[in-house]
Amino acid sequence: MLLKSIFLAAAALLPGLAQAQFILAPGTYQLANGSKGEASLKLMLAENGSPTMMVGVKNGKERRFRAAEVTYFTVENHRFVRVNDFRFLSGTDADFKEPALLEILETGPVELFYYHYQVEMGPNFKAHVKLLVLRKAGTPSFLAYAPGRTPGFDSKLASGTFVAALFPADPVLQRQFATNGITRAHLADVVRAYNQGVRLKP
Secondary structure, eight states: OOHHHHHHHHHHHHSSSGGGGGGGGEEEEEEEOEEEEEEEEEEEEBBBTTTEEEEEEEEEEEEEEEGGGGEEEETTTEEEEEETTTTTTGGHHHHGGOOEEEEEOOOSSEEEEEEEEEEEETTEEEEEEEEEEEEEOOOOOOOOEEEEEETTTGOOOOOOOOTTTOOTTTHHHHHHTTOOSOOOHHHHHHHHHHHHOOOOOO
């Protein structure tokens, strides 16, 4: 029963890997050395001794780029950016001291991202986790929002109270964050509305 509940919890958090960002699809990129280009791209999560990387195929040749070699890339409608000194490295990423490649969900005064990583939850099961992280625009410090159990992530590193501080213009919303009253499913909508000036009424 416990194993079943773990699988259900994971399924609620994790997308199938058959999403655009994990299958080669048309994209654009910029590398840390300044070069830009177009290629078929995908995100490849860390496993089997290799860190998370951007994989590109151009003219039939595959190349793999470690996160430190990438500035940003876009595959279909998914935008990724490299983040140095990311303090929430989890799952198989925790074995590497690499920058993170975060997927941009919302921009504005408050920025919202997905941090994708993989967790080995059994001999034949690897879970793909999407951790929601936020920051105030123009600052380097990220905060994780992870109400409930998040596989492979130390929940002590996430506090709804810390996240609430990103929304000083809306005390009602702050109280909801402080009690983990915002669901993962609604977080992007909440951030978008706040960035557009929408405020909750007491």
